[in-house]
Amino acid sequence: MAHFLFFLLAIVCIASVLGMIISKNQAYNALFLVLAFACMGGFFALLDAPFIAVVQIIIYAGAIMILFIFVIMMINLREGLPPERKKWTLYFALGIAVVLFVELILTMKSAFSSLKSGGIEKIGSPTDIGRLLFTEYLYPFEITSILIIAALVGAIVLVKKRDKE
Amino acid sequence: MSETIIILIKVVCALVWFLLITLYLTWVERKESAVIQDRIGANRASILGIRIIGLFQPFADAIKMIFKEDFTPRFSRRFLHNLAPFISFFFVAITISAIPFGDVLRIGGQEIKLQVMDINVGLLFVLAMLSLGIYGIILSGWSSNNRYALIGGMRGAAQLISYEVALGLSLIGLIMVYPSLNLSTIVHYQGELLFGWLPKWGVFLQPLGLLIFFFAALAETKRIPFDLPEGENEIVGFFTEYSGLKWGLFMMTDFMEVLIVSTLLTTLFFGGWQVPWLAADGFHFPWGSEWLLPHGIVVIFQVAAFNIKVFFFCWLQILIRWTYPRFRYDQVMDLGWKLLIPLSLANIVATAILLSI
Numbered sequence: 001m002a003h004f005l006f007f008l009l010a011i012v013c014i015a016s017v018l019g020m021i022i023s024k025n026q027a028y029n030a031l032f033l034v035l036a037f038a039c040m041g042g043f044f045a046l047l048d049a050p051f052i053a054v055v056q057i058i059i060y061a062g063a064i065m066i067l068f069i070f071v072i073m074m075i076n077l078r079e080g081l082p083p084e085r086k087k088w089t090l091y092f093a094l095g096i097a098v099v100l101f102v103e104l105i106l107t108m109k110s111a112f113s114s115l116k117s118g119g120i121e122k123i124g125s126p127t128d129i130g131r132l133l134f135t136e137y138l139y140p141f142e143i144t145s146i147l148i149i150a151a152l153v154g155a156i157v158l159v160k161k162r163d164k165e
Numbered sequence: 166m167s168e169t170i171i172i173l174i175k176v177v178c179a180l181v182w183f184l185l186i187t188l189y190l191t192w193v194e195r196k197e198s199a200v201i202q203d204r205i206g207a208n209r210a211s212i213l214g215i216r217i218i219g220l221f222q223p224f225a226d227a228i229k230m231i232f233k234e235d236f237t238p239r240f241s242r243r244f245l246h247n248l249a250p251f252i253s254f255f256f257v258a259i260t261i262s263a264i265p266f267g268d269v270l271r272i273g274g275q276e277i278k279l280q281v282m283d284i285n286v287g288l289l290f291v292l293a294m295l296s297l298g299i300y301g302i303i304l305s306g307w308s309s310n311n312r313y314a315l316i317g318g319m320r321g322a323a324q325l326i327s328y329e330v331a332l333g334l335s336l337i338g339l340i341m342v343y344p345s346l347n348l349s350t351i352v353h354y355q356g357e358l359l360f361g362w363l364p365k366w367g368v369f370l371q372p373l374g375l376l377i378f379f380f381a382a383l384a385e386t387k388r389i390p391f392d393l394p395e396g397e398n399e400i401v402g403f404f405t406e407y408s409g410l411k412w413g414l415f416m417m418t419d420f421m422e423v424l425i426v427s428t429l430l431t432t433l434f435f436g437g438w439q440v441p442w443l444a445a446d447g448f449h450f451p452w453g454s455e456w457l458l459p460h461g462i463v464v465i466f467q468v469a470a471f472n473i474k475v476f477f478f479c480w481l482q483i484l485i486r487w488t489y490p491r492f493r494y495d496q497v498m499d500l501g502w503k504l505l506i507p508l509s510l511a512n513i514v515a516t517a518i519l520l521s522i
Contacts, residue, residue, distance in 0.1 A: 050285060050290075051285075061297060062299075066296075066299055066322060069300075070326075073307045074319065
């Protein structure tokens, strides 16, 4: 059952990511991405980490993507770049893709070797994550929150119209 | 094998309970509004001349809806247009699986939890599913390719996103008091007593949290006074372009949300299936007397208590829906962002201070 679910989720996930890249319509792109995020949540649930699974769905598939889709559907974006600018973006994207691919293989190698050494326990219970966040990773946690607040304030400053005198 | 059968029975029972009550909520709404407006209300539906105050009305409505023409406008984005009502319906219907209807039932040496899925993050699961339900609204508004539907969908999404923040924050105080995200554990904690006589229900420990949760949940159901996304009287709604059974699914979703909000209020703030002073072996009253009951009767008491509380909140929500006028859009946003969210943050701080004393 678990294997069946894994492969089902994997197929849907990869297909939706491909759909996201191929589709020309921005709204459909965003919707495919939502499907991919939901599948990621399913993977975490299969890995016995229900908290991470649910948080993945609430934050990525829920909050963030809804805002994205909201904006995309409100403003009609034009379809893609003009052809004269397409050429160098292709080479640029190819270069980045190669770098990312190498990086992915390297991380997979290290991840698999660490998997062999220790068995998988139940991971990511809310208590564990909370304790880690507020003890060991306190500074990164606080710095991240400051970053988010800075982004929020920045967004408000950019959006707010200046008073005309 | 018997495990699978038990799970199947539980799933079927929960769904049947959910859909049946939802159907009857439509009838209750019509009757209650009729009483409020000094009318008689739906009382004509009959089977073979037998009409028990119109109790067959929901089935007549359902049959009518199924046989209506299902019209899809030519200019709509067809696939998403067809998909949207099912997304709305599914993500509300699935939340019932995390709600505990009662404690364990023991039959023939087997312990059956009266809950479809006992997930240890049940509370977050419910919130996640409710937040995914927004996609149904956004997609229906956008895929209809109609300006009024789009406006309705956008209003709906904006309102639901705003109130989801308050909804989530109002529950943090509750999680601090009952240190768990598991809905059945939260209900078990509420069986304890405060000062030896007061049941430890959320309403006594988190009164402010209850108020914020109730307002935010009312906004999540998208009914009057928060019905900007639907706008029943001027038809600027996200389901303007729907007809037949698909429109019916949206309407059912509305009533299902009312029911889910009631079950959540009951489970989180009013002790779920707990009856005051009822333990697993019978009543233990605070004045010392006892009334011991067999196991089956206790389970019946618990399920009945859950149902009565849920029905009470359904009634209350319908009463509110037929009593108050609609908010203006800026009033809705002000209430959400400037009142409920600061209050819920204050509630978290106050709870933390009280807990640390």
